[in-house]
Amino acid sequence: MDEFENVNEEVKENPNSDMEAGDDENNLNNEIMEIVLNTREQGQMFEQLIKNQIEVKDEMINKLHKELEYYKQESADRFIDQVMKAIIKVRKDMDKLIDSDKWTEMSVDDVKREYTYIFEDLTDLLEQQNVDSYRSEEGDDFDPAIHQAKVESTDNEQLDKKIKESLSDGYKKGDKILIPERVVVYQFKN
Numbered sequence: 001m002d003e004f005e006n007v008n009e010e011v012k013e014n015p016n017s018d019m020e021a022g023d024d025e026n027n028l029n030n031e032i033m034e035i036v037l038n039t040r041e042q043g044q045m046f047e048q049l050i051k052n053q054i055e056v057k058d059e060m061i062n063k064l065h066k067e068l069e070y071y072k073q074e075s076a077d078r079f080i081d082q083v084m085k086a087i088i089k090v091r092k093d094m095d096k097l098i099d100s101d102k103w104t105e106m107s108v109d110d111v112k113r114e115y116t117y118i119f120e121d122l123t124d125l126l127e128q129q130n131v132d133s134y135r136s137e138e139g140d141d142f143d144p145a146i147h148q149a150k151v152e153s154t155d156n157e158q159l160d161k162k163i164k165e166s167l168s169d170g171y172k173k174g175d176k177i178l179i180p181e182r183v184v185v186y187q188f189k190n
Contacts, residue, residue: 086125090118126171133169136183146170148180153189160188 097103097114106114126133134146142149142161152164163183170181 083125083129086121086128090121090125093121094118129173131171131173131178133171134181135166135169136163136181138163138165142183142185146172146177146180147183147185149183149185151187152184154186155189156186157188159186162186 102110136147140163142163147163147170150167154160163185165184167182167184170177171179
């Protein structure tokens, strides 16, 4: 006898075994379906939790960006306010002098002295902001990072890219060049 006949014989001898097997199978299927549904539900809950965490993180990042922008703007405004107050002080001093009776009676020396005072006030303002002037000497090497050149030809090869003279000071704050120094620089030509 082969296996198929054995199973048939078994079913004939014990007709309730199919039902019991079917019930066991149904119970097993129901348990598996319950596990699958619970797993899906937990997966959806976990997915929602992750979405909520991402939203909270995004809100925090946006808030930090806004705070940073506010801080940067506030710092810039404070810096500009300091500079403007110093400029206003110099202007007030000039205005006071122009409006005074002394203005029409001032000699050339008086005007020069007042001009020197204004120059010193402006220099102090620059120093307060850590702005320094610089000037190159004749014969120094030309550096395009800190110089603005006016070229003058020369037939002396040793003078090539050497500074002939400084036309105006350059200004820098730390290592940052604010205004390059204007210079006359030699350029070798045959």
